[in-house]
Each structure stands twice: as C-alpha cells, then as structure tokens.
Amino acid sequence: MNRSISKKLFIFLCLFLFGGCASSTLDSAIKKGATGLDNEEIYSLVNDNTLRLVASDFDSYIFFSPDGSLAALSIFNNNIDHGSWDIKSDQRLCIKFNVWYYGDVKCYSIYQEGGGSDYLLFTNNGSLAYTGNISGGNSQRLPLKTQKDKKEVFVRSSMSKGQSPESSRATPKPAPPPVIAPSGPGANHEEITQTVKDLAKNCPGCNFEDADLRNADLIGANLKDANLSGANLSRANLRRANLEGANLKGATLLSTNLPGANLKDADFTGADLTGSNLIHADFTGADLDNIILKNTLQEGTKGLK
Numbered sequence: 578m579n580r581s582i583s584k585k586l587f588i589f590l591c592l593f594l595f596g597g598c599a600s601s602t603l604d605s606a607i608k609k610g611a612t613g614l615d616n617e618e619i620y621s622l623v624n625d626n627t628l629r630l631v632a633s634d635f636d637s638y639i640f641f642s643p644d645g646s647l648a649a650l651s652i653f654n655n656n657i658d659h660g661s662w663d664i665k666s667d668q669r670l671c672i673k674f675n676v677w678y679y680g681d682v683k684c685y686s687i688y689q690e691g692g693g694s695d696y697l698l699f700t701n702n703g704s705l706a707y708t709g710n711i712s713g714g715n716s717q718r719l720p721l722k723t724q725k726d727k728k729e730v731f732v733r734s735s736m737s738k739g740q741s742p743e744s745s746r747a748t749p750k751p752a753p754p755p756v757i758a759p760s761g762p763g764a765n766h767e768e769i770t771q772t773v774k775d776l777a778k779n780c781p782g783c784n785f786e787d788a789d790l791r792n793a794d795l796i797g798a799n800l801k802d803a804n805l806s807g808a809n810l811s812r813a814n815l816r817r818a819n820l821e822g823a824n825l826k827g828a829t830l831l832s833t834n835l836p837g838a839n840l841k842d843a844d845f846t847g848a849d850l851t852g853s854n855l856i857h858a859d860f861t862g863a864d865l866d867n868i869i870l871k872n873t874l875q876e877g878t879k880g881l882k
Contacts, residue, residue, distance in 0.1 A: 603688070603703035611688040611697060617796075617816055619670050619687055621836035621856045622696070623662070626877055627716040630698065630707040639672070640715045648719035649674060659722045670698070694876070713877045777803075781819075806844075841880075855881075 614622065622628075623641040630637055636652040641662050649658045660674040671684040685698035685706055698707040715721075774793040777785060781801040785808050793813040802822040811831040821841045825848050832852040842862040849869040860880030875881060 601705045603686070603699045603705075606688055606690070606697055606699075606705075609690070611690050613668065614687045614689065614696075615668050616664050616666070618836060618854070618856075619664055619668070621816075622687070622711060622876070623670065625714060627712045627714065627719075628696075628709050629712070630709045632707050635707065638717045638719065640717065640719045640721070642721055646721060647672065647674075648715075648721050649677070650717055650719055657719065669701075694874075711876045 625641065625643050627638055627640045630639060637649050638652070639647055639649045641647050645661050645663060647660050647662050649660070650656075651658075658674045658677045660672065660677075660680075662673070663671045665671055665684055669684040669686050671682055673682045674680065683700075683706075685700060687709075688697045688699065689695070690697060694710060696709040696711070697705060698709060700706050770789050773785065773788050774790055774795075776783065777788075777790060777793060777795055777800060778798045780803060781799050782803060783800070784804045785800075786804050787807040788805070788809070790805075790808055790810045790813050793810070795818055796814050796816045798815065798818040800823055801819050803820070804824045805820075805828050806824045806826040807828060808825070809829045810833050811829055812833060813830075814834045815838050816834055817837040817839075818835070819839045820843050821839050823840075823843045826844050826846045828845075828848045830848060830850045830853055833850065834854045835850075835858045836854050836856040838855075838858045840858055840860045840863055843860075844864045845860075845866075845868045846864050847867045850873055851869055851871045852873065854874045855870075855878045856874050857877040858879070860878065863880055865881070870881070
C-alpha cells in the first residue's frame with residue numbers, strides 16, 4: 578500500500594472509527610483532559626484482551642495473552658506476527674514483535690481520552706504513536722505461540738500472580754494490630770475518618786454503614802461480606818479489592834476505581850457508580866436493582882447486563 582493511500586485510510590479511520598483524530602502530542606492530549614493509566618490500570622486494560630492499534634501506516638489487532646505472549650493481525654495485508662509484552666515500572670506498556678519493527682522492543686505510555694473508550698499510546702518523547710480501542714478476550718481468535726518467561730521481568734508477571742509491583746520487590750510488612758476508632762472529646766473528625774479508612778484495608782464482615790471512605794486507598798482490600806450500605810466511596814481506589822457478598826445498598830461510588838475487583842454476590846441496590854472504572858470487575862450474582870452506571874468503563878466486566 579503506498580503512503581498516500583495509507584494516509585487517506587488513516588483519516589477515514591479517525592473520522593469514522595474514532596470520532597476525529599487525536600492529539601498528536603502528549604502535552605496537547607493532557608490539555609484536552611486525557612488521563613494517564615498507571616501500571617495496574619494498563620494491566621487490567623490489556624491482559625487477556627485484544628487492542629486494536631491504528632496509525633498512519635499501521636492498523637492491527639493485538640491479543641495480549643496472560644502468559645506474556647501476544648498475537649497480532651495486520652488489517653492492511655492480513656499478515657500475522659507473534660511476540661511478547663510486558664509493563665515497565667515507569668507506567669509503560671512494552672511490545673516486542675518477532676518480525677514487525679525488526680523485533681525491537683517498543684514501550685508506550687497510555688492515556689484515555691475524556692473517560693471514553695479511546696486510548697492514546699505515546700512514545701517516550703511524547704509523540705502520538707497509536708490510537709487504540711479495546712475488545713474483550715481474543716476477539717479475533719488469533720493463533721498463539723507460548724513465550725518462555727524472560728530473565729528480565731518488569732511488572733506483568735507479578736500482577737499475574739495477584740501481587741502489586743511493590744510486593745514483588747520487597748518482603749511484605751506484617752499487618753499491624755487492629756486499631757479501635759477514637760471516640761470522645763479528644764477525637765476529631767479527621768482522625769476518625771482516617772482510622773476508618775485504615776481499618777477498611779482488611780476488615781471482612783465489618784460494619785462500615787454510612788462511613789466516609791472518599792479517596793481511600795483500598796487497593797486489594799479484603800471487605801468480603803462487609804456492610805457498606807450508605808457509605809461514600811467516591812474516588813476511592815478499590816483496584817482488585819474483594820467485596821464479595823458486601824452490602825452496598827444506597828452506597829455512593831462516584832468516579833471510584835474498581836478494575837479487577839471481586840464484586841460477586843454483592844448488593845448494589847440503589848448504588849450510584851457514575852463515572853467509575855469497572856474494567857474487568859466481576860459482578861457475577863450481584864443484586865443490581867436500580868444501580869446507576871452512567872459513564873462507567875465496562876471493558877471486560879462480568880455480570881452486567
């Protein structure tokens with residue numbers, strides 16, 4: 578395909594598939610409201626999913642296998658290639674094709690446009706490399722070739738075992754003894770709120786009814802069967818948290834981060850999840866009566882109708 582035809586095709590794809598061409602530099606994308614994905618968000622986005630990447634001279638589906646291998650199909654010429662993928666500790670997705678691009682490793686930061694379904698991949702110097710869209714699983718049924726683990730491992734392998742990047746580099750500290758929330762004249766609202774947030778990191782079956790958990794850092798928290806009815810979890814980070822069987826009736830979860838969360842059999846009756854990230858969250862068996870899911874990210878989500 579000659580270059581002029583390639584450019585025309587790219588313009589067509591921008592206009593009709595992605596609603597207009599994206600910002601050509603990282604700075605301009607940020608000014609337009611694009612937000613960057615961290616390592617765990619990148620992992621939740623691509624792991625066991627298919628990403629379609631489009632550029633002026635590139636249009637391909639890439640399936641990111643959980644074992645670190647990948648399979649790719651070029652829409653331009655129907656060629657198939659294989660390779661490997663990983664995530665660097667500096668929030669970048671790294672892709673290595675066996676044949677394409679001479680087998681070089683290419684790493685990209687990923688940004689999301691305005692909470693929509695389009696993603697922007699930028700090179701290390703801030704230039705736009707690709708515009709992408711995600712689809713669940715191996716949507717193109719691409720043939721796979723298993724890759725052996727490399728000696729140099731970034732982030733993906735630890736995440737695939739359910740560990741955070743930090744836990745793969747250091748021995749976890751023993752959990753502190755339970756803290757009783759302060760009360761009485763000497764306890765102010767901020768102290769009580771912070772103590773509740775600390776307790777919520779590992780408190781299965783606990784009662785957090787009407788609790789203020791806004792902006793709480795609850796990555797991987799164990800809140801199985803907890804009572805969170807009426808609680809405010811807006812903008813809390815519950816990535817990969819266990820909320821199986823939890824009571825979230827009437828809870829407020831505005832712009833809450835829930836990628837990979839276990840929400841099986843939870844009660845979300847009347848809960849408001851507007852603007853939340855639900856990528857790969859599992860709602861299997863959950864009670865979803867009158868739940869509000871406006872403007873949520875639902876790629877790979879299970880159990881939502």
